[in-house]
Amino acid sequence: MITAHEVQLVTRPDGAPRTTDFRVAEVRVPDPGPGQVLVRNTWLSIDPYIRLMLNDSKSAVFPPFALNGPIDGAAVGEVVAGDAVPVGATVTHFRGWREYSVLDAGDVRVLDVDGVPPQAHLSVFGTTGLTAYAVLTDVTPVRPGDTVFISAAAGAVGSVAGQLARKLGAARVIGSAGGPAKVRTLVEDLGYDVGIDYRADDLARALADAAPDGLDLYVDHVGGDQLDAALTVLKPRGRVALVGAITGYNEATPTLSTRNLFAAVEKELTLRGMQVTSYFDRLPEYVELASPWLRDGSFRVPETVLEGIHAVPEAFVGVLGGANTGKMLVRL
């Protein structure tokens, strides 16, 4: 038995969460039983969807965490004890936001970390990258020559999706982000043709200027004004992937709204929602496809890294406020 820290939920946030809604508590970590492993976590994934699970909601997809209990997030770590997985193996699992996790062997996945850094399995090779891959190959497949618009383009999914869209044949990739620094990153580091500052620009006009022939595909992470603008600029038979609604996550009931859905009638648009959990079986094919790009450096994986378990609440408040470029991670 060892003693270690975990992040607990203290109060259910009303609106935007504050760091004081969480507590970093010292807890006793039991020894692993038969068929279990003890994992020393080295990287924690900090994701907006966790916000949905802080509410006392009835959602089957995002069930609530218990008050005064730990938060489960994705993590990467090293097996340090147990009889079910070799000690020393690098694994990923969904019992993170703590320094040590005890898990059934079936709840960890052993990683091949040859040639890629282990935390890549939380970003480009984790649910983040898989989300982009599922969107662009199944939910609303990108087609050769497409003009694609991606919101939250400097975020964890967006930073992968823009590059992946081009690898899969898109002719023009437009991204939006908040503030000039991120917009510059889109074009200079992440392969976007055009970056739009959603805070500063007349969005519909900027989008129409960036896509004079219209959009074929919009990958939506935000809803609201950006979805409204994209619906206006989409071509007939255009497609929209509904991936998230980060601007609405802080409401008591998460909200994704639009006033422009008549454009879908007029232009015969298709809008499709997705949950990455439906695509876990496609992770191996995606990793096989993308591994060479990662090794040859043609696939950039930006990260925003904070240090230590005590930084988790700050990292989480930050990711909801757009403080990150690329994946938000905490290194332990």
Next chain:
Amino acid sequence: MITAHEVQLVTRPDGAPRTTDFRVAEVRVPDPGPGQVLVRNTWLSIDPYIRLMLNDSKSAVFPPFALNGPIDGAAVGEVVAGDAVPVGATVTHFRGWREYSVLDAGDVRVLDVDGVPPQAHLSVFGTTGLTAYAVLTDVTPVRPGDTVFISAAAGAVGSVAGQLARKLGAARVIGSAGGPAKVRTLVEDLGYDVGIDYRADDLARALADAAPDGLDLYVDHVGGDQLDAALTVLKPRGRVALVGAITGYNEATPTLSTRNLFAAVEKELTLRGMQVTSYFDRLPEYVELASPWLRDGSFRVPETVLEGIHAVPEAFVGVLGGANTGKMLVRL
């Protein structure tokens, strides 16, 4: 050359149209030239989409009618002169809202009126019925065992769609309409299992009660509250056909809105818009499928009929306000 009446647009309505926005004018009808026909119209189709073409909009799909010019709506009539189509033939065309139309032969379609009344080619065998057929077989195909919800269920499309959904295998068909009389019609005449009064009921609750296991498919003609409620009650991977937005047609820019699109993310829903003009090539297969049902009386085709060209403005104001059960028609 003869003299006859046509319906002209006098003022572009601001909000809900009034009968005084139109003028029934006496005009000279030219003799048909070579390759043309003169049609004496017998039935005029009165459709909500015409409202979109009264605005001075830039829409390519719904281009504006000229002020002081005639309105083009669908019609059925009889060829009375011309060398291109046999005199006496019953035809349909899109230059209605007038007593006589002169058309190129390529702009009329000769009808087989054997066994069905001619005006059926404006309703169940016209764009109205074809809309329902395209929705249920292509846009968002109905599957055996589905629970289906249709708004504006007593309207022109809805009155066909409910019956067609069941013919195509739906297990349970729920419709909404305004007022107790229409709701009764849904169940007693139009084959709906449940009728919901959208004006009187708590919509989301009524829908959840009517579909305790959730909806597989929602055919939306209205947007707003009914779309919000349906999104709440749809099952995972459920489907929404976006067919119209009659509640928003009177706005300067036609509006279809929802605040519940996060349900599409959470439940991986698909929403698809449609324009019936994309499906005209499928009309023959649909007519062949549905003709026996019409002949054996198992397909009910309700109509609301007004008499005479002077009734057209009233009929149009009425169809936008829900005065019709089934197809709104004017008989000349």
